[in-house]
Amino acid sequence: xxxxxxxxxxxxxxxxxxxxxxxxxxxxxxxxxxxxxxxxxxxxxxxxxxxxxxxxxxxxxxxxxxxxxxxxxxxxxxxxxxxxxxxxxxxxxxxxxxxxxxxxxxxxxxxxxxxxxxxxxxxxxxxxxxxxxxxxxxxxxxxxxxxxxxxxxxxxxxxxxxxxxxxxxxxxxxxxxxxxxxxxxxxxxxxxxxxxxxxxxxxxxxxxxxxxxxxxxxxxxxxxxxxxxxxxxxxxxxxxxxxxxxxxxxxxxxxxxxxxxxxxxxxxxxxxxxxxxxxxxxxxxxxxxxxxxxxxxxxxxxxxxxxxxxxxxxxxxxxxxxxxxxxxxxxxxxxxxxxxxxxxxxxxxxxxxxxxxxxxxxxxx
Numbered sequence: 027x028x029x030x031x032x033x034x035x036x037x038x039x040x041x042x043x044x045x046x047x048x049x050x051x052x053x054x055x056x057x058x059x060x061x062x063x064x065x066x067x068x069x070x071x072x073x074x075x076x077x078x079x080x081x082x083x084x085x086x087x088x089x090x091x092x093x094x095x096x097x098x099x100x101x102x103x104x105x106x107x108x109x110x111x112x113x114x115x116x117x118x119x120x121x122x123x124x125x126x127x128x129x130x131x132x133x134x135x136x137x138x139x140x141x142x143x144x145x146x147x148x149x150x151x152x153x154x155x156x157x158x159x160x161x162x163x164x165x166x167x168x169x170x171x172x173x174x175x176x177x178x179x180x181x182x183x184x185x186x187x188x189x190x191x192x193x194x195x196x197x198x199x200x201x202x203x204x205x206x207x208x209x210x211x212x213x214x215x216x217x218x219x220x221x222x223x224x225x226x227x228x229x230x231x232x233x234x235x236x237x238x239x240x241x242x243x244x245x246x247x248x249x250x251x252x253x254x255x256x257x258x259x260x261x262x263x264x265x266x267x268x269x270x271x272x273x274x275x276x277x278x279x280x281x282x283x284x285x286x287x288x289x290x291x292x293x294x295x296x297x298x299x300x301x302x303x304x305x306x307x308x309x310x311x312x313x314x315x316x317x318x319x320x321x322x323x324x325x326x327x328x329x330x331x332x333x334x335x336x337x338x339x340x341x342x343x344x345x346x347x348x349x350x351x352x353x354x355x356x357x358x359x360x361x362x363x364x365x366x367x368x369x370x371x372x373x374x375x376x377x378x379x380x381x382x383x384x385x386x387x388x389x390x391x
Contacts, residue, residue, distance in 0.1 A: 027262045031064045031191065035184050042180045042287055046170055054177060055142045056083070056149060057184070062141060064188045077121050077192075079137060082129040083149060084119070084185045085112040087178050095163070096178040103245035104153075106158030120189050121389070124324065130159065154245075186310040196389045199233075203382045207375070214374055221365065221377065225358050227295070227319055232388055235293040238317050238361060240380035242291070244269040244373035245364040253286060267291075269384065280309065289353065295319035297327065299334025313353040317361070324355045 036055065040047035051057055054310045060083070089112065095101040112130065116122045135148040146367060151160040166178050206217045224237045246265040254260035265283045282291035292305050292314055306314060318327060331352065334344045356364075 078129040079134040109157040244368040315354040
């Protein structure tokens with residue numbers, strides 16, 4: 027597969043190994059895998075970045091280079107790096123502050139096998155009992171003719187180039203948002219079209235969460251409820267939506283919380299029923315609303331969840347308990363409808379300001 031970032035990959039290989047770039051690319055399944063994971067490099071900030079699996083490779087190759095194993099032959103005797111060290115390191119990398127352990131533990135290997143079933147080796151080796159990790163050195167070495175090449179430094183240079191490309195895209199995204207703040211004072215259509223374009227299945231998960239929050243915050247902004255201990259003393263309270271932290275955080279299934287109703291919202295792009303029920307379990311089966319990055323109808327999404335629940339559980343009472351905890355499903359079409367309602371209420375400027383603010387916080391810009 028060739029895409030706009032592929033020439034950058036070949037260029038980095040050629041810089042390190044002369045004109046052998048194309049041959050090395052063909053001979054290395056690990057570099058081909060990285061090529062597959064960097065397809066969004068030139069597609070702007072809206073495309074999914076897929077850093078988790080790349081960073082799992084990066085931190086282990088970095089540890090390999092630090093040990094100077096790319097220049098000597100005794101990596102097989104290395105005791106391995108500690109999980110806590112590489113987990114901490116991947117979170118220090120750009121866009122990696124909220125990455126979880128899944129890529130290091132199994133997802134990266136699973137996906138690699140899916141793309142390269144003919145390759146016997148898997149990239150990440152680990153001993154569960156000792157929590158020690160290694161990069162599979164077999165995938166770092168290739169032979170072209172009679173010459174052997176170690177690709178460790180090249181692989182991390184390629185990933186660094188991808189990081190730079192994504193940083194550039196996100197900075198441009200912020201600049202565009204800031205420009206639209208001014209345009210929105212004169213021409214609402216351009217701003218409206220831009221924000222609606224961010225509500226799509228292929229949009230970066232963090233941007234989708236930020237835009238969803240900004241829209242829902244102002245959609246509920248003018249809605250009020252009445253609270254009190256008796257009918258003569260009711261207090262009028264506006265609905266206020268709060269973002270609970272950074273995106274992709276391990277927050278127990280709460281991305282937004284609404285006062286004073288105490289409603290919980292979770293943003294997701296998955297239709298895996300196990301994830302929904304895990305979120306519900308983590309908050310003790312408290313009702314939760316799901317904002318789903320999907321254009322499927324609410325009825326279809328609900329049906330998919332029920333079918334998944336029936337597949338997982340055989341007891342009707344358990345199925346109904348979980349399904350009753352899904353307070354509301356908000357899909358992309360509903361978000362767009364609520365966005366238009368918020369615009370009619372005069373909150374377009376507030377929404378774009380909120381997107382700028384939350385994006386700067388999320389991407390450390």
